[in-house]
Amino acid sequence: MTHSEFFPPHGGMRLDDLAAALNLRLIDESTGDRLVKAVSPIYRAKTGDICYILSRRSRSEFETCEATAVICDPALASIVPPHVAVLVGDNPHTAFARAGALLHPDAMQPIATIAASGIHPSAYVDPSAVLEEDVTVEPMAVIGANARIGAGSFIGAGAVIGQSVKLGRNCSIAAGATIICAYLGNRVIIHNGARIGQDGFGYAPHRAGMDKIVQIGRVIIQDDVEIGANTTIDRGTMDDTVIGEGSKIDNQVQIGHNVRIGRHTAIVAKVGIAGSARIGDGVQIGGATAIKGHITIGDGVQIAAFSGVTSDIPPGEKYGGIPARPIKAFLRDMAEIMMKSDRTKGGPK
Template sequence: MEQNWFFPPHGGIRLSDLADAIGATLENVDAEDRLVRSVSPVYRAQEGDVCYMLSRRNRDEFESCKATAVICDKSIAPLVPPGIPILLTEAPHAAFALAGGLLHPIALRPPPLLSKSTISDKAAIDPTARLEEGVEVEPFAVIGAGAEIGQGTRIGSGAIVGPDVRIGRDCTISAGASVLYSLIGNNVIIHPGARIGQDGFGFAPGRRGMIKIVQIGRVIIQDNVEVGAGTTIDRGAMDDTVIGEGTKLDNQIQIAHNVRIGRHCGIASQVGIAGSTKIGDGVLIGGASAINGHITIGSGVQIAAMSGVAADVPAGERYGGIPARPMRDFLRDIGEMAARHKKHRNAGGKDE
C-alpha cells in the first residue's frame, strides 16, 4: 500500500519499550533497540512495522512478512520466520490494539477539522451555556441555553448540543452529531451523525388513530463510552436510557427508550434493541441481531450475529438463531437441517 498521509508513521518506539507498554515479552533481547513506527497486516509488513497473528490457519502470510516484530502467543511463535523478533503475550489481539494506539494516537478518535484549536466565531453558542477552559467548538456547531461542557471536549462542525445538556471532560462530539436531553460522562466519543436523546417510539392506538405518548426521560452515557456513526439512542419515556461505562457501540445501532446497557459491553452494527430491555455487564451482541423489549440479558452473555432474541437470556450463556436459543441447540438444529436437505437431494427431490 502506498504511503498513507492521513495516518503517518510514528517517530519510532524501541521494541523493548513497546513490549513493556503492551504487556508482552520480547523474546529476542538483542533486538530491543530496533524501532517500530507503524502497524500492518502480516502479509505486507515491512521494516518498521509491527503485526500480529492469532491463528495457525494464516501461517502462509509469513512468507512475505518482513516486519520488525510479530505479536503472538506461544502456539504461533514457532511459525514466525527466523530473524523476526517476537513479542510474546497471552492476549495478542489486545496487545496489538494497545500498540496501534501508541503508534497512531490520532486514529483513536475523530480528529479536529481545523489546524487551530479554538471556539469558532461561526458557531452559535447561547450566552447562558457554560464552557470550561480548553473546550473547542468548530464552525456551525450549535450549543443551547444552559448547556455545560467540560475541559478538553471538542464539539465538531454542525453538531448540536441541546439546552441543559451536560457533557463531561475530554469528550469528542463529532461533526453532525446531535445530543439532546442527555448527561454525558468523561472521555466519551460520539461519531459523526449519531443521534442521542430524541424521543422514543411510543404511541397508543385509539379511535382517532395513533396517539403520541410523551417521552420525558433522559439519556445517561457513562465514562469511556464510544457511540458509532449513525447510531441512535432514544431518551427514556419516564425513566432513563442508560449506557454503562466502557461500552462500545458500533455504527447504525438503534437503542430504544428505557434500555439499560451495562458496563464494558460490545454491540455490533445494525443491532436493534427494543424498549425497556436490561442488558448486563460484558455482553457481546453480533451484528444485525434483534433484541425484544422488556427482557433481561444477563452479564457475560454472547449473542451470535443475525439472531432474534425474544426472551430472557441467563447470565454467561451463548445464544444464536431465530428465535435465539443456547448455541449448542442452535448448532444441532442447523446440523439436522443440513442433513435433511442432503438426504432430500440425494433422493432426487427438488427444492420448492
C-alpha cells in the same frame, strides 16, 4: 499500500520501550533499539511496521513480511522468521491494540475537520453555556443554552449539543452528531451522525388513531462508552435510557426508550433493542439481532448474529436463532435443516 496520509506513521518508538509499555517480553534483547512507526498486517508489513499473529495459520504470510517486529503468544514465537523481532505476552490481541493506540493516537478519536483548536468563528455557543479549558468547537457546530462541556473535549463540525446537555472531560463528538436531553461521562466517543436523546417511539392507539405518549426522560451515557456512526439512542419516557461504563456500540444500532445496558457490553451493527429491555454487564450481541422490549438479558450472555430474542436469557448463556434459543439447540436445528435439504436435492426428480 503505503502509509496513509490520514494516519501518518509515528516518529519512531524503540522496541524495548514498547515492550515495557505493553508488559511484553522482547525475546532478543539486542533488537531493543529497533524503531517501530506503524501497525500493519503481516503479509504487507515493511521495515518500521509491527504486526501480530494469533495462530499458526499465519505462517504463510511471513513469506512477504518485512516487519520490524511481531507480537505473539510464546508458543508461536518459533514460526517467526529470524529477521523479525518477537515480543511475546499472554494476550497478543490486546497488546497489539494498545501498540496501535501508542503509534497512531490520532486514529483513536473522531477525525478533526480542521487542524485547529479553540472555538471556530462560525460555531455558535450560547452565552449561558459553560466550556472548560482546552475545548475545541469546529465550524458550524451549535452548543445550546446552559450546556456544559468538560475540559479537553472535541465538538466536530456541524455537531449539535442541545440545551442543558452535559459532557464530561475528554469527550469526542464527531461531525454531524446530535445530542439532546443527555448527560455524558468522561472520555465518551460519539461518531459521525449519531443521534442521542430524541424522543422514543411511544403511542397510545385508539379507534381514531394514535396519541403520542410524552417522552420526558433522559439518556445517561457513562464513562468510556463509544457509540458508532448513525446509531440512535432514544431518551426515556419517564425514566432514563442508560448506557453503562465502557460499553461499545457499533454503527447503525437502534436503542429504544428506557433501555438499560450494563458495563462493558459490545453491540454490533444493525442491532435493534426495543424499549425497556435490560441488558447486563459484559454481554456480546451479534449484528442484525432484534431484541424484544421489556425482557432481561443476564450478565455475560453471548447472542449470535441475526437472532431474534423474544424472552429473558439467564446470565452466562449462549443463544442464537429466531426465536433465540440455547446455541447447541440452534446449531442442532440448523444441522437437521441442512440434512433435510441435502436429502431433498438428492432425491428423485
